[in-house]
Amino acid sequence: MQRSDQSPPGKPANAVPQGTRTVTTAELFGGGDEIVLLHNGVPYRLRITRQDKLILTK
DSSP states (O other): OOOTTSOOTTSOTTOOOTTOOOOOHHHHHTTOSEEEEEETTEEEEEEEOTTSOEEEEO
16 A cells, blocks of 8 residues: 555656746745745745745745
8 A cells, every 4th residue: 555645656756747837946036045925915935044945934
C-alpha cells in the first residue's frame, strides 16, 4: 500500500506538473528578500528568511 505523502515510483517528490508556470525566487524577488502579493485585494507578505526558507504571512 502506498502512503499518500509518497510520490509514485520514478517521480521525484518535488516534481512540477507539466504545463505549470514556474518562476524562480531570483526572478520573483529581483535580488531582494521580500515581496507583497495581492490576492483578491488583500496583501500577503512573502519573504526569504536567514535560513533560506519562504514565509508567507497575511
